Amino acid sequence: MTIAIETIKDDFAFLDEWEDRYRYIIELGQGLSPFPEQSRDDAHKVRGCVSQVWLDTARGGGPDPVLTFHGDSDAHIVRGLVAIMIALFSGRRASTILATEAEETMRELGLDEHLTPQRANGLRSMVRRIKREAEAALEPAE
Template sequence: FSLLDEWEDRYRYVIELGEGLPPFPDEGRNPANKVAGCVSQVWLITEYGPGADPVVTFQGDSDAHIVRGLVAIMLALFSGRPASAIQETDAE
């Protein structure tokens, strides 16, 4: 984001990231996968690999363009990593 000086460019970039998310399965849009407390609708599917420090994979989607982009950022930071690495990540 530091390469983009204007907030409008950053906003557009976040939306573009969301457009690049893989398709979310329709059956994943259910109450069990819905993130509570969001103004927008957000769904998150979490899968755990085997072992004491499983690799955790996420799939996510939202009905709002900007939130979908934020979900894409979250997936880039956390999905496909061991649980211990996720816990140690400082997202800021």
Template structure:
């Protein structure tokens, strides 16, 4: 999947009804690449999600490492939320990940108002995990 968060913003703006936006989110999830079976384990499972969610990362070494993510969920709508999170964070440098205003993104998309509390908590758990990893990676990276 190579959709950008800007494309998602544009597509959301085009869709007037939340029913259409939910279908779009589900379609985003359906477009995710296959998630590796060996990464469906406790180490990759995101805690705090009602649905099962897995995130796997690949870190490119360097002074400000780039982190690429892949993810999956057993729920269609949550898998779409995973796709949005990946569009927001995957392929970025650790410092960029830490600078992203996730709450602002959720508000801009309207997700903060239209998700059930459980899904919103799960989404925040994914974001928290990614930010914690980025902070750890940034801290461990060699100085440039």
């Protein structure tokens, strides 16, 4: 199940208490598609996260391909954060991914204030990885 980032923003606006928002983040993570066991390897691991996070990228064709992301984590909250980043970036063209400001979305959701520094750094590491994938997708084939 993939949920739209707009739906997540609307749901966050409806939830007043951070306890409820944390529960919602965990629920988002539970909604992620199962991540293949064979992809839980070094090549798919996101560096810079305290928890283990894996990210797989599927690339469409053309000079500005659509990228689809699939991810997972071994920690409940982080798994939910992975779901939020997938909602923000997956299914979009590489150029759109590069133009998307994840920090702005984190501020809108209040994540910048309510995440531990380690989780926030891990989230930034995941965004850097996603943006590197988008940059690589835009490089001309040799």
